[in-house]
Amino acid sequence: MARQEPLLVPRHSTDGSSIRNEEEEDALLTGQRTNRGLGRRGWTFWREVGLFTWALVATVAVIILSVFIQHGAVGKHDSKPAWGPNGKPTGKRNLIFMVSDGMGPTSLEMTRSWRQLVEGLPVDDTLVLDRHLVGSSRTRSSSSLVTDSAAGATAFSCGFKSYNGAISVLPDHSPCGTVLEAAALNGYKTGLVVTTRITDATPACFASHANLRQYEDLIAAQEVGDHPLGKTVDLILGGGRCHFLPNTTEESCRADDRDLVEFAKEGGYNYIHTRDEFDALNGGTEAKLPLLGLFAKGDIPFEIDRRHVNDVYPSLEEMTRTALKTLSEATKDSDTGFFIMIEGSRIDHAGHGNDPAAQVHEVLAYDKAFAAVLEFLENDSTPGVLVSTSDHETGGLAAARQLHKSYPEYLWLPSVLANASHSSEYLHAKFNAYRNSNEKGNRAAQRTYVREEILHKGLGISDATDEEVDSLIESDAQWPASYVLADIISRRAQIGWSTHGHSGVDVNIYASSGADAFPLVGNHENIEVGRFLADYLDVDVDAVTKKLQSSSNLWTGNPLGEDVRTDSLDTYHGDFKKRSIGAENEITHIDGRSCGCGAIH
Numbered sequence: 001m002a003r004q005e006p007l008l009v010p011r012h013s014t015d016g017s018s019i020r021n022e023e024e025e026d027a028l029l030t031g032q033r034t035n036r037g038l039g040r041r042g043w044t045f046w047r048e049v050g051l052f053t054w055a056l057v058a059t060v061a062v063i064i065l066s067v068f069i070q071h072g073a074v075g076k077h078d079s080k081p082a083w084g085p086n087g088k089p090t091g092k093r094n095l096i097f098m099v100s101d102g103m104g105p106t107s108l109e110m111t112r113s114w115r116q117l118v119e120g121l122p123v124d125d126t127l128v129l130d131r132h133l134v135g136s137s138r139t140r141s142s143s144s145l146v147t148d149s150a151a152g153a154t155a156f157s158c159g160f161k162s163y164n165g166a167i168s169v170l171p172d173h174s175p176c177g178t179v180l181e182a183a184a185l186n187g188y189k190t191g192l193v194v195t196t197r198i199t200d201a202t203p204a205c206f207a208s209h210a211n212l213r214q215y216e217d218l219i220a221a222q223e224v225g226d227h228p229l230g231k232t233v234d235l236i237l238g239g240g241r242c243h244f245l246p247n248t249t250e251e252s253c254r255a256d257d258r259d260l261v262e263f264a265k266e267g268g269y270n271y272i273h274t275r276d277e278f279d280a281l282n283g284g285t286e287a288k289l290p291l292l293g294l295f296a297k298g299d300i301p302f303e304i305d306r307r308h309v310n311d312v313y314p315s316l317e318e319m320t321r322t323a324l325k326t327l328s329e330a331t332k333d334s335d336t337g338f339f340i341m342i343e344g345s346r347i348d349h350a351g352h353g354n355d356p357a358a359q360v361h362e363v364l365a366y367d368k369a370f371a372a373v374l375e376f377l378e379n380d381s382t383p384g385v386l387v388s389t390s391d392h393e394t395g396g397l398a399a400a401r402q403l404h405k406s407y408p409e410y411l412w413l414p415s416v417l418a419n420a421s422h423s424s425e426y427l428h429a430k431f432n433a434y435r436n437s438n439e440k441g442n443r444a445a446q447r448t449y450v451r452e453e454i455l456h457k458g459l460g461i462s463d464a465t466d467e468e469v470d471s472l473i474e475s476d477a478q479w480p481a482s483y484v485l486a487d488i489i490s491r492r493a494q495i496g497w498s499t500h501g502h503s504g505v506d507v508n509i510y511a512s513s514g515a516d517a518f519p520l521v522g523n524h525e526n527i528e529v530g531r532f533l534a535d536y537l538d539v540d541v542d543a544v545t546k547k548l549q550s551s552s553n554l555w556t557g558n559p560l561g562e563d564v565r566t567d568s569l570d571t572y573h574g575d576f577k578k579r580s581i582g583a584e585n586e587i588t589h590i591d592g593r594s595c596g597c598g599a600i601h
């Protein structure tokens with residue numbers, strides 16, 4: 001249908017309509033109305049109207065036909081009989097749910113164009129994701145038009161809107177049953193794969209309940225079975241080891257001396273934490289469930305940095321392939337399949353850091369994991385569906401940026417991003433190490449270090465101004481070096497950001513096929529994604545909610561104050577002049593010592 005578009009919008013017809021197009025472009029630029037007189041409507045005008053009408057009718061016909069064909073395929077397709085004739089899914093099946101945390105529509109364009117440049121691909125080359133777009137999701141939470149990841153993931157896990165910060169609890173703080181818990185109770189094997197801390201908001205929402213996402217010590221305990229339903233997650237791969245280790249050990253970030261690794265082992269988990277142990281799983285053929293794999297103390301490094309230390313951390317794609325193999329082997333002789341949530345967790349962090357070079361690598365890593373899931377589904381004899389969406393957009397990313405008062409050129413420059421070899425987060429840590437070491441010289445020596453080691457080697461930038469170099473040297477906790485670095489590269493690439501936080505734009509929904517995920521075709525509320533997950537697995541999430549709410553041993557952490565808004569939108573409090581930079585939500589993961597206590601992603 002794309003090929004018909006030129007008919008609908010005749011850009012260069014021979015009768016001078018291209019001039020009219022110019023007028024319209026001017027109007028868009030200047031905001032003035034065009035003045036196209038009725039008197040000019042001659043034969044060509046009516047010919048255009050005719051052409052347009054014909055094209056419209058043809059397009060509608062094609063759409064109606066394709067809808068018929070798609071719906072026909074849903075019932076008929078013998079090899080993938082996921083949905084039965086009464087609209088209920090039947091038979092053994094697997095559900096793979098992927099979350100691209102913080103990935104908005106612009107992230108796709110940015111990554112696609114960057115990859116075309118770096119790999120010398122044609123202009124119509126797309127990401128795998130692009131070929132599986134089925135719809136979009138509206139993301140607001142119960143307490144704000146801009147959601148956080150906790151409320152966003154609660155919409156997916158429980159199918160209900162809740163307040164920012166809620167980990168699968170409702171606005172009244174009562175727990176809501178999750179699709180993963182319901183799946184586990186119904187005999188499915190379950191898994192969580194992430195690149196951030198496994199205790200971070202998105203994975204937390206599938207296997208734990210807490211009044212606030214910051215209660216990561218509590219979340220960790222529930223995730224490995226200290227939970228009224230017992231152990232609900234069979235496979236865990238990701239980061240966030242520090243919340244599982246007692247405060248008597250050096251790597252710990254727990255407030256207490258509980259040893260959750262020991263607790264998990266007693267509960268039957270096979271615990272691994274090194275690259276060698278991961279490799280010994282042999283892509284999943286040697287893995288034994290339940291499996292707890294925590295490969296970083298905090299977050300796994302950004303892909304742009306991880307690829308340089310591939311011998312230490314597995315990639316999202318590798319973890320994905322291993323998880324799918326493990327779960328399909330474990331359910332080989334079962335009538336019931338598996339449910340897994342796989343998150344490209346740190347697309348969001350690149351957005352928070354306003355770091356476009358880090359983000360393109362994160363999105364591409366996610367695209368590869370998505371492709372790996374598709375490959376698995378194509379090969380596997382058990383039918384299954386892959387659904388992928390984001391909880392929200394992060395950064396208010398724009399593929400354009402006005403740098404000066406003069407009218408901007410229409411461009412942005414992926415070649416700038418292509419020259420970066422590390423993230424701003426990594427370079428920040430490197431610069432801090434230098435700053436705190438004995439090597440640190442006088443101001444002149446520091447400037448040389450910044451120009452050579454940080455900007456040139458790290459970002460591929462050799463035209464930094466003295467002001468830029470000095471602002472890096474003078475950066476502090478409120479406006480850290482990572483922000484300065486991200487701004488230096490973003491300006492050169494002419495990439496824009498409107499916030500270090502999230503934004504309220506609709507995000508994309510992708511699926512292995514529009515036919516298998518037909519309830520998600522079109523524009524949807526994020527809770528409908530959650531309801532789809534439960535419907536596809538045919539599990540009763542409400543029954544789990546009842547169980548949890550009647551349980552006396554579910555502790556969701558200290559309650560929030562009465563004044564915390566949970567079920568109505570936040571309102572204006574004159575913030576535009578009140579709040580000071582970074583006073584509340586300091587990003588704590590930046591120096592790699594993520595405790596997960598302060599960063600509200």
Ligand SMILES: *[C@@H]1O[C@H](CO)[C@@H](O)[C@H](O)[C@H]1NC(C)=O
Pocket residue numbers: 247248255256257258
């Ligand atoms: C470690 O945890 C115990 C309680 O489990 C607590 O009494 C102690 O103060 C903690 N130690 C530190 C250094 O935080």
Ligand SMILES: *[C@@H]1O[C@H](CO)[C@@H](O)[C@H](O)[C@H]1NC(C)=O
Pocket residue numbers: 372375376379
């Ligand atoms: C899928 O099948 C192809 C061809 O047999 C094989 O090369 C590939 O490794 C398989 N992939 C997965 C994920 O099983």
Ligand SMILES: *[C@@H]1O[C@H](CO)[C@@H](O)[C@H](O)[C@H]1NC(C)=O
Pocket residue numbers: 415416419460461
């Ligand atoms: C990328 O790096 C190369 C080699 O240092 C340099 O010649 C080129 O100008 C850089 N490109 C951009 C856009 O900065």
Ligand SMILES: [Zn+2]
Pocket residue numbers: 101102148149150152348391392601
């Ligand atoms: Zn998020």
Ligand SMILES: [Zn+2]
Pocket residue numbers: 102149348349352394502600601
């Ligand atoms: Zn975030």
